[in-house]
Amino acid sequence: MEKILEIKGLSKRFYLHEQNREIRSCRDISFSLNKGGFIGIVGTSGAGKSTVLRCIYRTYLATTGSVVYDSLSYGKLDLVRASERQIIHLRKVEIGYVSQFLTILPRTTAKQHVINGALDAGFSYEESVRRAEEMMRYFKLSENLWDIYPNTFSGGEKLRLNLAHAMVKAPRLLLLDEPTASLDNNTKILVKELLMKLKAEGTSMIGIFHDLEFMEGLCDHVYNISQGSFQTGAEQSEAEQSEAEQTRAEQEAS
Known part of the structure; x- marks a missing residue:
């Protein structure tokens, strides 16, 4: 199948100047994503999962390696070496990112935030408003919240707003950093249904x-990341089983 993303030898190191030491977050990560495919990444906290996504989105600049994205705007482009102008354009038009934390311009209401996402993707203002309202209703964000600044929202409401802002664009590539972390089970079902719909439409x-x-x-393939690198074969199966057992234990404890 045709690939939309191909990552080779991706590594990210952070240098702590005040402590004069280096931290390796992820190392020698290599995988590819088919167009319309879905890859899941699991692993313990601090293993480097989010770092991989942030290097793709270019929130972090990878130390070594390449992240080749097959874009509509520029053709095949290595996101590690792309210009800031190219990255900003791709974030607006082609690549979406959902994190656990809400980042929003000051004095921007919840509804305007979602409208801005659709406008960035190239929809007309009228269509952007329609799509924004539809998406906010889908994620059960009450209309009495639409014209409020989201800094007053609960954690779950902020995450649902993040999801609405990213998904209103129907991006070609969508990066999801624990998008269900603070959601109730009913909302998780809504998220899963929409992700499956987006996947069927080619995202x-x-x-x-x-x-x-x-x-x-949901996922076509799952990678387990441990101590900054992907595990494969028997090691990955064992790690996935361990992760599943840990999740079940946490659910039983709660």
């Missing part, structure tokens, strides 16, 4: 999840 996705049950039937 390619990479997602980080701790809820392995949520991933069933």
Whole structure:
């Protein structure tokens, strides 16, 4: 199948100047994503999962390696070496990112935030308003919240707003960093249904999840990251089993 993303030898190191030492977050990560495919990444906290996504989105600049994205705007482009102008354009038009944390311009209401996402993707203002309202209703964001500044929202409401802002664009590539972390089960079902719809429509996705049950039937392939690198074969199967057992234990404890 045709690839939309190909990552080779991706590594990211952070240098702590005040401590005069270096930290390796992820190392020698290599994988590819088919167009319309969905890759899941699991692993313990601090293993480097989010770093991989942030290097793709270019929030972090990879130390070594390449991230070749097959874009509509520029053709095949190595995101590690792309210009800031190219990255900003791709974030607006082609690549979506959902994190656990809400980042929004000051004095921007919840509804305007979602409208801005659709406008960035190239929709007309009228269509952007329609899509924004439809998406906010889908994620059960009450209309009395639409004209409020989101800094007053609960954690779950902020995450649902993040999802609405990213998904209103129907991006070609969608990066998901624990998008169900603070959601109730009913909202998780809504997220999964919409992700499956986007996938059927051709959106390619990479997602980080701790809820392995949520991933069933959604991901085409799952990678387990441990100590900064992907595990394969028997090691990966053993790690996935361990992760599943840990998740079940946490659910039983709660």
